[in-house]
Amino acid sequence: MIPLRHIWPPVLLFFVVVAQWQQWLSLDLPLSTLLAGGLAASAFALGIFFKASRIATAALLLLLLLSGLSYWGWSPSEAELPFWLALGALNVALVALTRDRSLLSFSGLTLVLLLAAQAAGIHYLLGGCCGDLLAARWSPAAGLPVVGTLLGDTRLSDLLLWSALASAVLATLWHRDQVSIGLLGANALLAVAYFGGGQTLLLVTTAISLLLVLLALRTAYDLAFRDELTGIPSRRAYSRYLLTLGRNYSIAVVDIDHFKKLNDRHGHQVGDQALRMVASRIARYGGGRAFRYGGEEFVVVMRGGDPQRAERALERMREKIAAYPMKIRAMGRPKKAGGNARKSRGQGGGRKIRATVSVGLASSGPKARSPDQVLEAADRALYRAKRAGRNRVCTAS
Ligand SMILES: Nc1nc2c(ncn2[C@@H]2O[C@H](COP(=O)(O)OP(=O)(O)OP(=O)(O)O)[C@@H](O)[C@H]2O)c(=O)[nH]1
DSSP: OOOHHHHHHHHHHHHHHHHHHHHHHHHOOOHHHHHHHHHHHHHHHHHHHTTOHHHHHHHHHHHHHHHHHHTSOOOOOTTHHHHHHHHHHHHHHHHHHSOOOOTTSHHHHHHHHHHHHHHHHHHHHHHTTTGGGGTOEEOTTTTOHHHHHHHOSEEHHHHHHHHHHHHHHHHHHHHOSHHHHHHHHHHHHHHHHHHHOGGGHHHHHHHHHHHHHHHHHHHHHHHHHBOTTTOSBOHHHHHHHHTTOOSOEEEEEEEETTHHHHHHHHOHHHHHHHHHHHHHHHHHHSSSEEEEEETTEEEEEEESSOHHHHHHHHHHHHHHHHHOOEEOSSOOOOTTOOSOHHHHTTTTTTOEEOOOEEEEEEEOSSSOOSHHHHHHHHHHHHHHHHHTTSSSEEEOO
8 A cells, every 4th residue: 555655745736736727727827926836846746755855845935935925815015025035035044954854754744833833923923013023123233333334224134134144054064965055045046036026026936946846856866876975976877877978988997905804993984984085086086987886896987998098097096095094083883893892982083094996997999899898897807906916907908
């Protein structure tokens, strides 16, 4: 039986689409509104499917804004609109600071409920006791000569917007990933609507919806084609890349030497650290497109049939890896811990170790025509490099 959580995103999407369609027929909504709504709904559904709660929540906020403006007849005043835009931007930025999880989990649903309660509560307060707050102006830097002139009078919504932008920058520095950069972009676009007023709103919401869809697709691409540990393209990406090759190319197989020993001596975490270090150097100096083929094995594909050039690049890469003193952050638990495993944890942090690689290189030609044959020849060359003492590059004859 299909679990419930797999059913409700398409059902929700279906209702959103039907609602759009009905609205289109009955109210003659402009195509631009339908486009913005459709894109936001797609970003929401994709965010749910890929457990990208940051994208899904931002899309949900956008859907709420669009639904309010198009279906529920909400028409905020000139003082209200900037406030809601700035509050929306702050919420997007705060969500950008969180870690991705499923929006259908307990914490994800709690987040959605909190956002809904916040919107309802603030709407109620603005309609009742606190509407004057929107028009209030402060001079937070009064008395400070230069800063005071720069900041001038500040509204509540200004404060919210600056806090939103600062939080979005913080989220980008914290996560250093494309989703947080994308959400910073969404915040910048909201700032455009904030300063541009109601006329820019539809254009901005469409642009943000499109941005969220692209971010969701990029997330899906990375899930499929990027190696999670090292961040470089995976074996699946390698298979795809082969489809783009012409007649002349070289393939190198790179294998870390005595990696089992490194794992046993220093623990799996240090092994992972070494894999990341080696992967980044292969990607940088390998002279072609680098992929993690599996385990401690990498593949570099070089276009053009110049084996000498390929060999020079690989030789330089090998030297760079061998010369790099890798600082052990904190020693993990060795596999063969023996006695007290706890004692060994946390030791060795700050110590430096070095890893070396062996490389087998082969190029396309009369002997090896298909990529599989070239890879096989590179594998045999790698075997020779290992037998000859490791930490070297061998070329297929
Ligand atoms: N830390 C870590 N280890 C891995 C990973 N994938 C594979 N390994 C380890 O890589 C090791 C591969 O060992 P071997 O194939 O025997 O090769 P080796 O010790 O490098 O020996 P040579 O290739 O002959 O120099 C095994 O111990 C695997 O457990 C990973 O993602 N992380």
